[in-house]
Amino acid sequence: MKALGKKLAGKTLLALSMAGMMAGAVHADDKVLHVYNWSDYIAPDTVAKFEKETGIKVVYDVFDSNETLEAKLLAGKSGYDIVVPSNNFLAKQIKAGVYQELDKSRLPNWKNLDEDLLKAVGDASDQGNKHAFPYMWGSIGIGYNPAKVKAALGIDKIDSWDVVFKPENIEKLKSCGVSFLDAPTEMIPAALHYLGKPTNSKDKADLKAAEDLFLKIRPSVAYFHSSKYISDLANGNICVAVGYSGDLEQSKTRAQEAGDKVKLAYSIPKEGAGTFYDMVAIPKDAENVEAAYKFMNYLLQPEVMAEITNAVRFPNGNKAATPLVDKEITSDPSIYPSADVKKQLYAISDLDAATLRLITRSWTKIKSGR
Amino acid sequence: MNMRKFKRRINRIIPNGRQLVIGVPFIWLFLFFMLPFFIVLKISFAEADVAIPPYTEIYTFAEQKLQLLLNLGNYAMLGDDELYIAAYLGSLKMAFISTVLCLLIGYPMAYAIASARKELQTVLVLLIMMPTWTAILIRVYAWMGILSNNGLLNGFLMSMGLIDEPLQILNTNLAVYIGVVYSYLPFMILPLYANLVKHDNSLLEAASDLGSSTFNSFWKITIPLSKNGIIAGCMLVFIPVVGEFVIPELLGGPETLMIGKVLWQEFFNNRDWPVASALAVVMLAILIVPIILFNRSQAKEMEGKE
Numbered sequence: 180m181k182a183l184g185k186k187l188a189g190k191t192l193l194a195l196s197m198a199g200m201m202a203g204a205v206h207a208d209d210k211v212l213h214v215y216n217w218s219d220y221i222a223p224d225t226v227a228k229f230e231k232e233t234g235i236k237v238v239y240d241v242f243d244s245n246e247t248l249e250a251k252l253l254a255g256k257s258g259y260d261i262v263v264p265s266n267n268f269l270a271k272q273i274k275a276g277v278y279q280e281l282d283k284s285r286l287p288n289w290k291n292l293d294e295d296l297l298k299a300v301g302d303a304s305d306q307g308n309k310h311a312f313p314y315m316w317g318s319i320g321i322g323y324n325p326a327k328v329k330a331a332l333g334i335d336k337i338d339s340w341d342v343v344f345k346p347e348n349i350e351k352l353k354s355c356g357v358s359f360l361d362a363p364t365e366m367i368p369a370a371l372h373y374l375g376k377p378t379n380s381k382d383k384a385d386l387k388a389a390e391d392l393f394l395k396i397r398p399s400v401a402y403f404h405s406s407k408y409i410s411d412l413a414n415g416n417i418c419v420a421v422g423y424s425g426d427l428e429q430s431k432t433r434a435q436e437a438g439d440k441v442k443l444a445y446s447i448p449k450e451g452a453g454t455f456y457d458m459v460a461i462p463k464d465a466e467n468v469e470a471a472y473k474f475m476n477y478l479l480q481p482e483v484m485a486e487i488t489n490a491v492r493f494p495n496g497n498k499a500a501t502p503l504v505d506k507e508i509t510s511d512p513s514i515y516p517s518a519d520v521k522k523q524l525y526a527i528s529d530l531d532a533a534t535l536r537l538i539t540r541s542w543t544k545i546k547s548g549r
Numbered sequence: 550m551n552m553r554k555f556k557r558r559i560n561r562i563i564p565n566g567r568q569l570v571i572g573v574p575f576i577w578l579f580l581f582f583m584l585p586f587f588i589v590l591k592i593s594f595a596e597a598d599v600a601i602p603p604y605t606e607i608y609t610f611a612e613q614k615l616q617l618l619l620n621l622g623n624y625a626m627l628g629d630d631e632l633y634i635a636a637y638l639g640s641l642k643m644a645f646i647s648t649v650l651c652l653l654i655g656y657p658m659a660y661a662i663a664s665a666r667k668e669l670q671t672v673l674v675l676l677i678m679m680p681t682w683t684a685i686l687i688r689v690y691a692w693m694g695i696l697s698n699n700g701l702l703n704g705f706l707m708s709m710g711l712i713d714e715p716l717q718i719l720n721t722n723l724a725v726y727i728g729v730v731y732s733y734l735p736f737m738i739l740p741l742y743a744n745l746v747k748h749d750n751s752l753l754e755a756a757s758d759l760g761s762s763t764f765n766s767f768w769k770i771t772i773p774l775s776k777n778g779i780i781a782g783c784m785l786v787f788i789p790v791v792g793e794f795v796i797p798e799l800l801g802g803p804e805t806l807m808i809g810k811v812l813w814q815e816f817f818n819n820r821d822w823p824v825a826s827a828l829a830v831v832m833l834a835i836l837i838v839p840i841i842l843f844n845r846s847q848a849k850e851m852e853g854k855e
Contacts, residue, residue, distance in 0.1 A: 246817035253603045275599045363818060402720045402802060416699050539818040546803040549635045
């Protein structure tokens, strides 16, 4: 009897879901929103709550590099209604005519955004903030395993780029593993900054100096990758990772969840670090602009943004959200840096094609020795 | 009379069954090989641009004049920088060594399967094929778990007391060879098995009657007879490995330089689709020789059947 009941229930469910699918198919065009965001970059229930509130179905895809996103956008008809590029990539894509200008009258929650941040991002990559607003931002610093670093180097905490950029230091860390981001446009500026050169230098001599710096430490680098380090650091496969602040914070959380055997820390070195702003924008060829605006306005709500920051541990661009974020996060200087540290941060800027080619070529030489 | 003429004319235009059947693969090749290839060829003669799509159009049509503008700079660039040549050579070396390893491991396996009992053969062939039912990405990820510093292999060796420090295998060329040989072994074994299983045993018996040693018979009869199977297997491994991207990307380290990765960089990091296309066209040109070899051996195999 019980089994029969189960069977019946199953069949009813199946029939219901099929009916639902058919009904859904009719309105598929105006009721589906395609979002393309960074991996591990949203609270677990953000999308579900939006779906419940608006009845719009969200197809949520993720990428782990700006280059992947850009290739899709530049090919045209990416199929996405909302995308989240970093500000330096956004600048180039605006020039290529990828995005539509935002109608801010449709975004009443725009007022919640941090004015200073808007201006900084606007000056760097989108004059007047016509095309996008800042979602999250973060720094590119050093995540590490204090116990292993102490064993190898004899220091309690990392507070300087010397640890990874001085060959005699990184050599000692080689056995426990050091990783760098596989992102030339973010790593070369880090080296330039360390050497005291302008971070957006086009000077061949400067770029050569940055290349030489990397070539010297290259034999001690385990790998260059932009997402693998999150789990590798958490499970002890590597002990130092140069990476994105929020990713390294997540690594910390994952290590805690995995039984707290590995303890991790993140540091914005005292010399300063690069920052990135990830921007929410609507491509020109978006099919569901109406829903895209709704999603943007939803994301601009302080409560929603605070929840995302609590989950992903990146600071957001929403000033009204700051008081709603967990105290433990806002008081952590490695996530919400102090005013002094903020002064040392630099934005990563857009590069012209020739400089980009030089940097990519350098990067290949650094990685493969050719 | 007129009607018959008309019918004959119609029949000449409308393909008959035989032509239709032959036509399908040609249409397939045209749609999914020739057409994409010509698009890539076209882009390889364009210039990179900040636009959608990110390259210039190679022809303009204005005032009844069709102008074709071919930019050969992309190809010239490939010769200028030794990186590209090194990457091609790196890929060819990786493909060559992997093919040899696959042959050395695959031949005995194929031979063993072909000499097993008939019922057992089916099972063994199935066992060879079964792993390929799982997506390659997942299988390569599994290798990452096995080969990493904290992985199964190092854990096993350390618990046995054979090594004190973990062996660095992941993120080296060795890991790429392991991954490639593992992934492509079925493509070597299956054509070899298909060939070996057709061999006539009476030849070996005759040789043995005439006093030939087992090894001598194997070397002078089995190997030459399986030549076409060897060529087919080698090409099925060699050709795709040259363009392999996923395995070196996941298992390889910084020193792994292959053309797939360089192509990726041109495309994604430099936003230079034309140079990336030129690289792909040159790669195809390099692969044409082994592809022709493969086709020849296939044709011979067919003749042998008839």
